[in-house]
Amino acid sequence: MAKLQSTLPNMLLALTIICVGAGAILAGVNILTAEPIAASKAEALQNAIKEVTPPFDNNPTAEAWKAVTSDGDSLTIYPARQDGNMVGVAVESNTKKGFSGEIRVIVGFDNDGNIINYNVLQHSETPGLGSKMEEWFRTDKNRQSIIGRSLASGNLTVASDGGDVDAITASTISSRAFLDAINRAYSAYQGTDASTGATSPN
Numbered sequence: 376m377a378k379l380q381s382t383l384p385n386m387l388l389a390l391t392i393i394c395v396g397a398g399a400i401l402a403g404v405n406i407l408t409a410e411p412i413a414a415s416k417a418e419a420l421q422n423a424i425k426e427v428t429p430p431f432d433n434n435p436t437a438e439a440w441k442a443v444t445s446d447g448d449s450l451t452i453y454p455a456r457q458d459g460n461m462v463g464v465a466v467e468s469n470t471k472k473g474f475s476g477e478i479r480v481i482v483g484f485d486n487d488g489n490i491i492n493y494n495v496l497q498h499s500e501t502p503g504l505g506s507k508m509e510e511w512f513r514t515d516k517n518r519q520s521i522i523g524r525s526l527a528s529g530n531l532t533v534a535s536d537g538g539d540v541d542a543i544t545a546s547t548i549s550s551r552a553f554l555d556a557i558n559r560a561y562s563a564y565q566g567t568d569a570s571t572g573a574t575s576p577n
Contacts, residue, residue, distance in 0.1 A: 427483030431455035442563035468560035505549030
């Protein structure tokens with residue numbers, strides 16, 4: 376078999392064949408991994424909901440609804456039911472006010488609107504500083520913990536802004552952002568009828 380001459384058309388042909396082959400392989404890998412990745416994300420979300428709500432026997436993700444926040448955005452609410460009765464909700468919230476970008480959380484509320492627990496889903500805050508939000512705001516020390524708190528009387532704010540929540544040491548911006556995500560979650564929660572998902576009248 377004669378060797379192809381090293382000409383521009385031949386090089387372009389070889390490059391095209393390589394690109395088509397690589398594209399086909401990547402497409403095949405994507406098809407094979409798409410379903411497992413989706414299943415893994417769904418499982419992670421279900422586990423996050425379990426961490427922030429009381430025990431439930433329904434499928435919160437199947438019954439989820441969107442609720443509008445006070446700033447006009449919409450967040451997803453996952454209802455937790457036991458024997459058909461509402462026991463709490465999990466609200467997936469976010470803020471773009473973080474020191475290093477977006478922070479995503481899921482926060483659970485009981486039927487009275489008190490915070491049950493939270494889980495930080497995503498952040499890019501400074502390791503050892505802003506990243507402490509993952510545990511800081513549920514640590515029962517001084518005024519750090521937000522667990523059990525009600526936002527019915529107003530938003531949560533850090534002490535340096537006149538509030539009653541101790542900010543993460545040397546990470547006031549991250550702390551403000553985290554509380555902003557929690558406040559937005561409550562804003563969406565209180566704007567709906569938790570038993571039906573219907574928007575409550577203003």
